[in-house]
Amino acid sequence: MRVDLFDFDLPTELIALRPAKPRDAARMLVAKGGDQPLIDAGVRDLPSFLRVGDVLVFNDTRVIPAQLEGMRGEAKIGATLHKRIDLRRWQAFIRNAKRVREGDQLVFGGGVTAIAETRHDDGSYSLCFGGDEPVEVLLERAGRMPLPPYIAGKRPTDEQDREDYQTMFAEKDGAVAAPTAALHFTPQLLAALKDAGIRSETLTLHVGAGTFLPVKVDDTDDHRMHAEWGTISEETADRLNAARAAGGRIISVGTTSLRLLESAARDDGTIMPFEGDTSIFITPGYRFKAIDGLMTNFHLPKSTLFMLVSALMGRERMQEVYAHAIANSYRFYSYGDSSLLLP
Structure with a gap:
């Protein structure tokens, strides 16, 4: 597909240079499949959009000062x-x-x-x-913390970023970019989700700096993703498969968790244990196997991540979602607001 099909105009003032305080005070735009209306909500409202038995999957990688x-x-x-x-x-x-x-x-x-x-x-x-x-x-x-270029180019890195650019799940050293969708979570929000019957699991994908590299080709077929190392334990895979078999949905928190889950899934949707590199590149036409929804921030124009969400929801639908987000001053990128995509 032509890369310019994934372009859109983004006002620079919508690029978030600091996260919301507290973290779960960020806004969240909810988009469901078809032509259902978009819903302006907040991250703290997440439990009300999920169901008993659903599982949120987080990336427990820890960003190093790379x-x-x-x-x-x-x-x-x-x-x-x-x-x-x-x-x-x-x-x-x-x-x-x-x-x-x-x-x-x-x-x-x-x-x-x-x-x-x-x-x-x-x-x-x-x-x-x-x-x-x-x-x-x-x-x-x-x-120093490796802030994305669209933040580092606007202000210097400081000590506050050592805390801000790390999720509450960060345990395993190795990432040079944060799994930013999970930056919105707090212990209070996690407790509310648990009380609502929504479970959580973790996997590890060490996000590389290649996630920030621009797509320099004109056609998606000519782009090559950088490989990133990840692992899903046998126990985690078994619990995810059991949850889905019982009618629960697998909701990936972030594109990094999604890419690893899809890399580990068989054609029938069974998630297998995984350890190794993945360079999976998801564009429209891809058939999702492992996940039923995605919570993610708002991404760059013509980026591989905007292509991924377009594959999940449809390109025209995501252009509609992003137009709404821009018109309503949602904050974009790593420190920005969130979206919940439920195809």
Whole structure:
């Protein structure tokens, strides 16, 4: 499909630079299938739009401070870690990469160093970090939270982002972008959902920086997604399958959870245990197998994520949803408001 079919005009003032306080005070636009009217609601209203036996699926990845500033000799460079290779190596996108060659030593803050070992076809490098300390410790000392470019370009990262850009489910280190749909959740909201008979499960998908890369081709068939590592335990898969067999719906909280669930699902909809990389790219025409609904923020024009929600609800329906959101001043992107999509 033509990428320009997924374009729309977005006023820059609707890009949220800070999250709602408290988190569950954000707005939520509810869109159901067909021509049912759109509903302006709030995240705290979520229990009223779900049913007893439904299951919300969250991503428990934890964002690491993966943005590094440093030097290669006299040249200033930046590195955004993208994907773990092993205990000491990460794949990274390099700013000012033309000044870097294979074998160069990069010096970051706090005495942290890395060797640029291998340059990949996409322009990224494999970085091998020096010393004996775990890389996670080095990053806590030298790194910054990797805010999306549409936020970082408007204001500097600060200490508040270390809390704001992390979900309440964050447990497993490895993401360089937050599963932002879950940023809206609080212990109070989770308790209200439990009281309403709505269950929750977690999986892990370590979101990579590739999620922010623009689609540079004219046709979706020519776009290639970056791979991200994820896992679904056998116990989690069994509980999700049992819930669905009992009539409950599987509602993915965020596109990251959705992509992993769909990667793990068989054609009959059975969710299997999963561990490994996924580079699934979902566009209109895709037949969803594992999920029955999606809670997600509002995405970039011509992005792979807007293509995904268009696959779920229909492109014309999502253009209608986004036009309503813009006309009613919903806040967009990572720190923005939410939508609940129930096809």
